[in-house]
Amino acid sequence: MTARVGVVTFPGSLDDRDALRAVKLAGAEPVALWHRDKDLHQVDAVVLPGGFSYGDYLRAGAISRFSPVMETIIEQAKGGMPVLGICNGFQVLTESHLLPGAMLRNNHLHFVCKDQKLRVENNGTAWTSDYAQGQEIMIPLKNMDGRFTADRRTIDELEAEGRVVFRYLDGNPNGSIDDIAGITNAAGNVVGLMPHPEHAVEPIVGTGGTDGTGFFTSILKRLVNA
Amino acid sequence: MARVVVDVMLKPEILDPQGQAVQRALPRLGFEGIADVRQGKRFELEVEGPVDDAALARIHQAAETFLANTVIEDFTVRVEEGQ
Structure with a gap:
């Protein structure tokens, strides 16, 4: 008995394959989901991957949020299904109002890759x-x-309730409020962050770190012990 | 067909680095005296049928839920006259 973790592919997703691979390496069963398919194929959790869905037209994540698959995901996330949004996936989650706030252009206007x-x-x-x-x-x-942003009242609420999940260290790379890199909803099932844990799961790639593995082993344990 | 224009701007309190970059480039091109620039989006909607209160209400709803993200942006809706 293992857990089924779905990864959505939108037109313009880039990191769906890496996310599927990270799910598999953690020992869960990866399930590819398609943006036009409302059916989640009995997955127990969903990852919204990074990329530039719909070309980031209008605003990053703004069009994906109205795709057929998101209708089902929004409904089930409200019912407690775990959802992880990475980068563009985080932008989709704020546009969907599953997470508060919004994402803006990096304050220095440069693409960051580090x-x-x-x-x-x-x-x-x-x-x-x-x-x-x-x-x-x-x-x-x-x-x-x-650049994550929200009004002061929302930020104060996030801080007071411990809903800031990740904070940037050694310098803020994009001007986000309070160095926020990732947040969660009140129930703790929906998490969004800008950095990419699915790119840090194998020693052979990048700088060789595997610090991202914990996201995928965490969800596997949660689902198997549920 | 009537045209309805939706203008979307970042809220005043939101930092607009794109507008700042434009503002900084203006003097280099010889355009002096511009103290600030804010960059926004303009949508031109060609509406089928009459632009009555009901049609405008629908467009307002579209602007609020889709064309603008009201967490960070303000919008205005107006009918473009004289076509």
Whole structure:
């Protein structure tokens, strides 16, 4: 008995294959989902991958949010299904209002592509339980529209409820408020972050770090023990 | 067909680095005296049938849910006259 974790492919997704591979390496069963298919094929959790879905036309994530597959995902996420949004996936989650706030162009207007140090601020979510509270991890970051923003009241609420899940360390790469790199919803089943854990799961690639594996082992444990 | 224009702008309190980059480039091109630039989006909607209150209400709804992200943007809807 293992868990089925779906990864959605939108037109313009780039990291769906890497996400499927990360799911498999963690020991879960990867399931490819298609943006036009409302059926989630009995998956237990969903990853919205990085890329430039619909060319980032209008706003990053704005058109994907109205795709047929998102209708089902939004409904089931509200019912507790775990959803992880990575980069463009995070943008889709804020556009869907599953997570608060919005994403803006990086404050320096440059595309960022680097290894980024993060601190795990909340290991109580469905996707972060395999990390220690306060653990520092190194995860690749690559985006144009990564500046998380929200009004002060929303930020205060996120901070007070421990819903800031990741914070940038050693410098803020995009001007996000309070160095926020990732957040969760009140229930802790929906998590979004700009950096890419699915690119840090095998020693042979990148700088050889595997700090991203914990996302996928966390969700597997959560689902198998459920 | 009547044209309805939806203008979308970042809210005043939101930093607009694209507008700033444009503003900084203007003096280099000899355009002096521009203190600030904010960059936005303009949508021109060609509407079938009459642009009555019901049609405008629908467009307002489209602007609010889709054309603008009201977390970070404001929008205006107006009918373009004289066509």
